Amino acid sequence: MKIQCTGVRESAGYIDGIEVDFKFTNNSDFEQSVVLQSLEVNNKEVGGYLHTIILGDRAETDRLTIKDSDLKRAGIDKIYNISVVFRVYNHDDWDDVTTNEMIMNFN
Structure with a gap:
């Protein structure tokens, strides 16, 4: 599984926050799931959810939204870095x- 961050921006949707786009490329023959295991902003744990299913030999894109309310709850008003860890599950044998x-760093 190849995971690339393809963009980070302020949310343009109905949820205020930050949007982080990812491209997931499954280079195997098996269907796989990618689940967000941990998310930290400025080295503080922040809530977030991402679950994507990618068929064999395919690529999918998905978006992680980090809500302003979660950032405020963690005392974050400026983002210096975002750290993510994903868990990848093979649907053939789990x-x-x-x-x-x-880690994505910002100035």
């Missing part, structure tokens, strides 16, 4: 692999 931490 073995799972945790990905390396992906």
Whole structure:
């Protein structure tokens, strides 16, 4: 599974916050699920949800929305970094692999 961050921006939808876009490329023959395991902003744990199913030899995109209310609850008013860890499940045998931490830094 190849995971790429393809964009970060302020939310343009009905939920105020930050949107982080990801592209998931499944290079195996098996259907796989990707689930957000942990999310930190400025090294503080923040709530978030992302679950994507990718068929074999396909790519999918999905968006993680970090709500302003969750950032405020953590005392965050400016974002310096976002750290994510995903868990990938193979639907053939439900073995799972945790990905390396992906850190996005901002000035």
